[in-house]
Amino acid sequence: MAEQVRAIRTRKTILSAAAKIFEERGYQAATISEILTTAGVTKGALYFHFQSKEDLAQGVLAEQDQQLSVPPRASKMQEIVDVVMLHAHRLQTDPMVRAGVRLSMDQLAQGLDRSGPFLRWGEVGLELLQRAQAQGELLPHVVPSETADVIVGSFAGIQSMSQAICEYQDLVGRVSALMRHVLPSVVIPSVLAALDLSEHRGAAVYAEAMENLAAAREAAPAGAA
Amino acid sequence: MAEQVRAIRTRKTILSAAAKIFEERGYQAATISEILTTAGVTKGALYFHFQSKEDLAQGVLAEQDQQLSVPPRASKMQEIVDVVMLHAHRLQTDPMVRAGVRLSMDQLAQGLDRSGPFLRWGEVGLELLQRAQAQGELLPHVVPSETADVIVGSFAGIQSMSQAICEYQDLVGRVSALMRHVLPSVVIPSVLAALDLSEHRGAAVYAEAMENLAAAREAAPAGAA
Numbered sequence: 001m002a003e004q005v006r007a008i009r010t011r012k013t014i015l016s017a018a019a020k021i022f023e024e025r026g027y028q029a030a031t032i033s034e035i036l037t038t039a040g041v042t043k044g045a046l047y048f049h050f051q052s053k054e055d056l057a058q059g060v061l062a063e064q065d066q067q068l069s070v071p072p073r074a075s076k077m078q079e080i081v082d083v084v085m086l087h088a089h090r091l092q093t094d095p096m097v098r099a100g101v102r103l104s105m106d107q108l109a110q111g112l113d114r115s116g117p118f119l120r121w122g123e124v125g126l127e128l129l130q131r132a133q134a135q136g137e138l139l140p141h142v143v144p145s146e147t148a149d150v151i152v153g154s155f156a157g158i159q160s161m162s163q164a165i166c167e168y169q170d171l172v173g174r175v176s177a178l179m180r181h182v183l184p185s186v187v188i189p190s191v192l193a194a195l196d197l198s199e200h201r202g203a204a205v206y207a208e209a210m211e212n213l214a215a216a217r218e219a220a221p222a223g224a225a
Numbered sequence: 226m227a228e229q230v231r232a233i234r235t236r237k238t239i240l241s242a243a244a245k246i247f248e249e250r251g252y253q254a255a256t257i258s259e260i261l262t263t264a265g266v267t268k269g270a271l272y273f274h275f276q277s278k279e280d281l282a283q284g285v286l287a288e289q290d291q292q293l294s295v296p297p298r299a300s301k302m303q304e305i306v307d308v309v310m311l312h313a314h315r316l317q318t319d320p321m322v323r324a325g326v327r328l329s330m331d332q333l334a335q336g337l338d339r340s341g342p343f344l345r346w347g348e349v350g351l352e353l354l355q356r357a358q359a360q361g362e363l364l365p366h367v368v369p370s371e372t373a374d375v376i377v378g379s380f381a382g383i384q385s386m387s388q389a390i391c392e393y394q395d396l397v398g399r400v401s402a403l404m405r406h407v408l409p410s411v412v413i414p415s416v417l418a419a420l421d422l423s424e425h426r427g428a429a430v431y432a433e434a435m436e437n438l439a440a441a442r443e444a445a446p447a448g449a450a
Contacts, residue, residue, distance in 0.1 A: 029254045105330060105385055114389040149386070150406045153399060154375075157382020160330055161374070164339040174378060181375045184410040 011049045014039045015063065018056040019099030027057055027103060054113075061117055063100050068209045076132035077187050078195055080125060081179055082205045084155060088175040089202030091159055092168050105160055121152045137191045147186055154178055172199040236274045239264045240288065243281040244324030252282055252328060279338075286342055288325045293434045301357035302412050303420055305350060306404055307430045309380060313400040314427030316384055317393045330385055346377045362416045372411055379403055397424040 017039035021030045032053055036046055050056045070086055073079040090097045104117040125148030132138055158178055162171040176199040184192060242264035246255045257278055261271055275281045295311055298304040315322045329342040350373030357363055383403055387396040401424040409417060 026251045026253045028251045104389070118386045118389055146402050147406065149399065150379075150383070150402050153383035153386040154379030154403065155382060156385055157380060158375070158378035160381055160385070161343045161378040164329070164343055174374065177371050177375050178379065181372065181407045181410045185406045185408075 007049075010041060010045055011059075014041060014046055014049055014056070015059050016096065018050075019060045019063075019096050022057065022060060022103055023099050027053075032056070057103055058116070060096070061100050061103055061114075063096050068206070068213065070205055071208060071212060075137060075191060075194065076128050076135065077137050077183070077191055080128045080132070080151070081183075081195060081197060082201065083124065083128070084151065084175060084179065085172065085199075085202035086205045086209065087155070087202075088159070088172050089206050092171050092202075098168075101156075101159060102163075105156060118152060118156070121155075122148050125149075125151055132187075137187055139186060139188055142186050147182075151178075151182060154182070172202055175199070176201075232274075235266060235270055236284075239266060239271055239274055239281070240284050241321065243275075244285045244288075244321050247282060247285060247328055248324050252278075257281070282328055283338075283341070285321070286325050286329055286339075288321045293431070293438065295430055296433060296437060300362060300416060300419065301353050301360065302362050302408070302416055305353045305357070305376070306408075306420060306422060307426065308349065308353070309376065309400060309404065310397065310424075310427035311430045311434065312380070312427075313384070313397050314431050317396050317427075318431075323393075326381075326384060327388075330381060343377060343381070346380075347373050350374075350376055357412075362412055364411060364413055367411050372407075376403075376407060379407070397427055400424070401426075 014035070018030075018035045021035050021038055024030075025034070030053065032046070035056065036043060039046070050059060068086065068090070070079055070082040073082065087097075091101060100117070104114050122145075126145055129138070129142075129144035129148055133142065133144055138144075155175065155178065158174050159168070159171060162168050162174050176197055179197045183195065183197070187195070239260070243255075243260045246260050246263055249255075250259070255278065257271070260281065261268060264271065275284060293311065293315070295304055295307040298307065312322075316326055325342070329339045347370075351370055354363070354367075354369035354373055358367065358369055363369075380400065380403065383399050384393070384396060387393050387399050401422055404422045408420065408422070412420070
């Protein structure tokens with residue numbers, strides 16, 4: 001068991017180093033030997049976890065996926081808002097999430113398939129929008145797959161703009177504005193009126209998700225991690 | 226006069242070479258000597274036009290600005306749609322516009338101020354939205370600067386998503402979807418009903434702008450270019 005814990009820790013150390021190097025040098029220019037030096041692990045340890053530079057990048061990209069989950073909400077549209085605002089909050093505060101997002105936005109990274117995060121986030125959005133539709137939250141003309149893609153694509157650009165202009169300082173405000181612009185075209189008025197789209201929502205959901213995570217860990221039998 | 230024409234042509238050759246190298250290698254890794262080799266010009270010629278790598282990148286970034294202008298429209302909201310759809314069309318078809326957009330989305334390009342295009346596009350949007358507001362096209366709660374930023378940021382991400390997934394093949398469809406999601410929250414219903422938001426709009430506006438440009442060149446006195 002101790003060995004397994006160590007392996008997980010080593011994997012994390014390598015990913016953090018890779019995130020740092022990709023962010024500093026770009027995907028194209030980064031080398032495995034730089035990542036090795038920064039991680040301070042052996043070549044054998046690195047290749048045990050990751051086969052190639054692309055594999056390392058995919059590992060960093062995957063870290064932005066939902067590790068922290070939003071508790072289920074009665075309104076599936078509030079749940080989408082919470083997923084989006086939580087991601088904005090994590091992007092402002094977590095270097096690993098930031099590195100993953102930057103890599104997936106690196107239009108110059110040739111040979112790296114960057115479509116993964118767009119497609120995965122699109123699926124998360126699609127599933128929630130379909131559930132919202134099934135319970136009558138959406139206006140009749142809405143096509144869930146189209147709306148999911150608009151939200152995912154727009155979010156990607158708004159974070160990039162916020163990073164370019166002020167290193168993410170205004171990110172949650174900009175994402176709240178996006179929600180206020182898109183959702184009135186999607187959600188029925190009575191649902192819309194009950195949504196919390198404020199820019200403080202992400203931090204509140206983060207605190208809630210962290211509490212739930214701690215409670216779940218406490219409840220799990222020892223050693224199950 | 227012939228000398229001036231030659232200088233303009235040389236500048237263009239250098240910028241095309243710079244666009245190509247930045248796209249292939251990324252801003253960080255690109256070198257001036259690679260750009261020199263690709264352009265096939267002398268060092269002196271290059272430094273006459275551009276002082277540094279950043280200067281070259283700013284030149285490429287500036288190329289995505291309106292060289293081709295949308296004819297004025299009675300509805301300023303249709304004019305915004307036309308600017309956006311024309312840009313989407315040019316991004317699909319013009320390598321120089323593509324290089325500029327990619328550079329401005331290169332979150333790994335350290336030491337390059339990428340905020341310029343976001344801010345310039347934001348100003349174009351803001352001015353048109355303010356004029357739309359003055360002539361009563363907008364819903365009463367709309368804050369033009371906020372809406373301009375939502376449109377510019379969202380567009381940036383949607384083009385990146387389209388490039389990552391299918392090299393821009395579905396770009397105009399995605400941008401049309403963005404317009405259909407955002408504008409109902411911004412525009413009064415009677416204006417909204419009259420807008421052309423179709424995905425073919427960009428190509429049509431491009432043809433119109435090219436015709437106008439040709440007519441203007443014909444009308445100008447010889448040598449005035």
